[in-house]
Amino acid sequence: MTAHIAPFLHWLNDSWLGGVTREYHYIFTICLVIHFIGLSLLMGGIGIVDMRLLGFPRQLPIAAAMKFLPVAIIGFLINLLTGITMVSYDAVDYWLNPAFKIKMALLLLAGLNALWFTLAEQRKVLSQPSDQKMAIAVRTSAALSLLMWFAIIYWGRMIVAFQASSSF
Amino acid sequence: MGNAIHAAEGTPAGVPGNGVLPYGYGETSMTHFLAPGQGLLDWMQSLPVSQWITNSDWGFPIMLVFHSWGMAAVVGILVMLDLRILGVAKMAPLSAFQPMMSIAWAGFFINLISGVLMFMADANRLIVNWSFISKMSCVVLGGIVTAVLWRRMRAAGAMAAHHSTMQSSVAVAGGGRVVTVTGGDLPATAPLGVDRSVRILAIISILMWSGAILFGRWIAYVMDNMILHGAFAPK
Numbered sequence: 160m161t162a163h164i165a166p167f168l169h170w171l172n173d174s175w176l177g178g179v180t181r182e183y184h185y186i187f188t189i190c191l192v193i194h195f196i197g198l199s200l201l202m203g204g205i206g207i208v209d210m211r212l213l214g215f216p217r218q219l220p221i222a223a224a225m226k227f228l229p230v231a232i233i234g235f236l237i238n239l240l241t242g243i244t245m246v247s248y249d250a251v252d253y254w255l256n257p258a259f260k261i262k263m264a265l266l267l268l269a270g271l272n273a274l275w276f277t278l279a280e281q282r283k284v285l286s287q288p289s290d291q292k293m294a295i296a297v298r299t300s301a302a303l304s305l306l307m308w309f310a311i312i313y314w315g316r317m318i319v320a321f322q323a324s325s326s327f
Numbered sequence: 328m329g330n331a332i333h334a335a336e337g338t339p340a341g342v343p344g345n346g347v348l349p350y351g352y353g354e355t356s357m358t359h360f361l362a363p364g365q366g367l368l369d370w371m372q373s374l375p376v377s378q379w380i381t382n383s384d385w386g387f388p389i390m391l392v393f394h395s396w397g398m399a400a401v402v403g404i405l406v407m408l409d410l411r412i413l414g415v416a417k418m419a420p421l422s423a424f425q426p427m428m429s430i431a432w433a434g435f436f437i438n439l440i441s442g443v444l445m446f447m448a449d450a451n452r453l454i455v456n457w458s459f460i461s462k463m464s465c466v467v468l469g470g471i472v473t474a475v476l477w478r479r480m481r482a483a484g485a486m487a488a489h490h491s492t493m494q495s496s497v498a499v500a501g502g503g504r505v506v507t508v509t510g511g512d513l514p515a516t517a518p519l520g521v522d523r524s525v526r527i528l529a530i531i532s533i534l535m536w537s538g539a540i541l542f543g544r545w546i547a548y549v550m551d552n553m554i555l556h557g558a559f560a561p562k
Contacts, residue, residue: 188544188548191544192540192541192544192545195395195398195540195543195544196537196540196541198395198398198399199398199399199402199403199406199536199540200403200406202399202400202403203399203402203403203404203406203407204403204407206399206400206403206404206430207404207407207427210427210430215426216423216425216426216427218420218422218423218426219419219420219423220418220419220420222418223416223418223419223420223423224416224419226415226416226417226418226419227407227410227415227416227419229415230407230410230415308399309396309399312392312395312396312399313392313396315395316388316391316392316395317388317392319388320385320388
């Protein structure tokens with residue numbers, strides 16, 4: 160797997176984007192700020208959906224909770240863009256960072272989990288009475304989603320802790 | 328002279344054994360107005376928990392992890408409430424945010440505790456950090472704006488969910504066509520247009536939480552002497 164990712168990282172590092180972020184350092188700083196605002200949108204949106212699938216709050220119709228998903232997707236896209244920009248600053252350094260690798264692996268799992276829910280369960284969930292308890296598979300998926308997103312925040316924080324010469 | 332070298336080595340006078348004060352902020356004229364509180368700030372930094380956060384490898388990163396988790400909960404839910412008022416997910420009854428507020432409060436207290444601990448560990452520098460002061464102002468204003476917004480919604484009847492109404496709305500939602508009516512005579516689908524000030528408050532709230540994140544992140548760069556090391560050389 161690494162063999163396929165390394166050329167991509169070198170390409171990203173040497174791309175126009177990497178050149179610009181290294182020339183104007185403040186782009187990195189601004190991206191990091193926006194990354195946290197995107198995080199709040201993503202976690203707020205996905206949090207409401209996952210909590211509701213787990214049964215809380217009961218008086219929120221499932222269909223209404225699902226309307227917050229676009230907010231989560233916008234937050235995710237913001238973080239994808241700012242994330243790629245920050246990685247382009249020094250892509251190889253990121254790939255050597257174990258926390259970054261774990262974060263990316265968790266992102267992949269969270270994505271697969273969301274994909275499975277969307278393809279296999281979303282229609283069923285929307286058509287069942289809102290006061291009925293969700294299937295165990297749906298509740299497991301929602302709980303895993305919450306856990307993985309909080310773990311992604313944890314490992315995102317750890318990226319800097321693993322970098323030798325960084326203050327925060 | 329001797330003092331200056333001392334400060335550069337990270338042990339300014341009056342801050343015993345604290346290894347993270349390389350610039351000796353506590354001694355400069357910037358803080359003379361804090362003189363009466365100086366003992367308190369020094370005392371905070373001398374506490375064992377402050378020393379642990381400052382000197383251990385994991386103390387500070389762990390505090391920041393909790394601070395980020397708490398932020399996801401409190402800012403996440405409060406911004407979703409603001410967006411709902413501004414017209415996102417109109418079919419969601421506003422009263423559904425009442426139970427969710429417990430999650431927002433939990434996030435707030437996680438951040439209060441981790442924030443106070445991080446402040447105590449570096450009190451002398453933070454008290455004069457303009458970005459820290461701006462962040463705290465945003466948090467306080469965001470809290471006040473949210474409280475006012477909440478009271479106005481309650482006054483408008485959006486929170487008083489009658490039980491019978493609630494049950495029927497849930498039943499209708501089951502069919503995917505939601506015509507929810509929550510409490511009073513106020514349809515949940517109306518974007519509270521009756522009171523434009525609530526929408527303005529929601530916009531201010533989003534700005535305050537974004538500002539808190541912006542200035543919160545910026546604290547480190549101000550500490551680092553931003554122009555030389557921080558914002559313009561992140562690594």
